[in-house]
Amino acid sequence: MAYMVIATMNYGSADQRAKSIPLLKAHQERTLSGEPGTLRFDFALSIKDDAQVLLQELYENEDAFWAHWKGESMKTISQECRERGIEISINAWHGTTPS
Numbered sequence: 568m569a570y571m572v573i574a575t576m577n578y579g580s581a582d583q584r585a586k587s588i589p590l591l592k593a594h595q596e597r598t599l600s601g602e603p604g605t606l607r608f609d610f611a612l613s614i615k616d617d618a619q620v621l622l623q624e625l626y627e628n629e630d631a632f633w634a635h636w637k638g639e640s641m642k643t644i645s646q647e648c649r650e651r652g653i654e655i656s657i658n659a660w661h662g663t664t665p666s
Contacts, residue, residue: 569628570664572622572661574657588612590644604626606627607623
């Protein structure tokens, strides 16, 4: 079974979201190219809330997700956001796909 995460990222402001887009694109690229077990990593900008982003991630299994969560790309984007004063709260749903 694959492991899916759907998350809403709520930023402190529309400006903070705008500053995060290049960081998210780089994180997406690093995740897809360098993390074994990552099947999909997509994000979209809300059209109703200019301080919100939706993430959709799919991994081969739960272990691949946790490797991502604890990996270098997450450390990098977390540090980049801190350095830029970007505040994010994340509400995530985790699930598995049926066999």
